[in-house]
Amino acid sequence: MESLYKNIHQDVIDRCKAEERDAQFQLYKLYYKSMYNTSLRIVGNEAEAEDIMQEAFLNAFRKIKTYSGQVSFGAWLKRIVVNRSLDHLKKRKVQLEELDERITGEMVENPLMEIKEVDVQKIKQAIFQLPDGYRVVLSLYLLEGYDHDEISEILNISSSSSRSQLLRAKRKLRDYIKKDEVFSIN
Incomplete structure (x- = not known):
């Protein structure tokens, strides 16, 4: 070939x-x-x-x-x-939780991050605090550039579970850094 x-x-x-x-x-x-x-x-x-x-x-x-x-x-x-x-x-026996196949209206995906003030160390620390399942999906999607269909194939989960994991990861990440108002994830 x-x-x-x-x-x-x-x-x-x-x-x-x-x-x-x-x-x-x-x-x-x-x-x-x-x-x-x-x-x-x-x-x-x-x-x-x-x-x-x-x-x-x-x-x-x-x-x-x-x-x-x-x-x-x-x-x-x-x-x-x-x-x-x-x-x-x-x-390490990480379990990626399989989530409900339904995506609710509030789970509309918007991968854009609005960065107000960059403190790379705080962002890295916050990402590493995420549970493994959330961190994996967030990393594959935002940092490695895989789409949800590719992530679902790699992780053997549904595409909607990938979307749900990403949404939950973004929310958890926002919670970790909200007090410092480093950035907000839409």
Whole structure:
């Protein structure tokens, strides 16, 4: 199958497919920070995110010959990191609650965030205080850019449950930071 996506680091990817260690290290250096941050947003623990990211890279290098170029390499690798992170949460027995299929009028989705005063540390702390299920959906939707259908497929929940989890996560996040009036989520 011919590649649909031309990667700017295709030469490094090809060398990784040839199992060149220096190319693997080069690819790792190119992607480790963003993949670590992706995992951290999902699992909420720095040491666990580091371990997950390392395992994801090892897995990616073992399976790199299956990378066909249908999506960017970064998107392919991110999917591995997201899946590893979610598997880790499942091991911690995180239960994503399946919610009523009905979406009430008050649950109209508006993902826009109006930022009044940015204190990144307070926002990060508030996100990490969210229950795992809420944090995962919020991270996948707002930070990783997945839509509700993709989230429902990844987490094996309904699309409406994904929407409900996001709404509840936004409300809980707003409650955590409301006293400081850092920002409001509509």
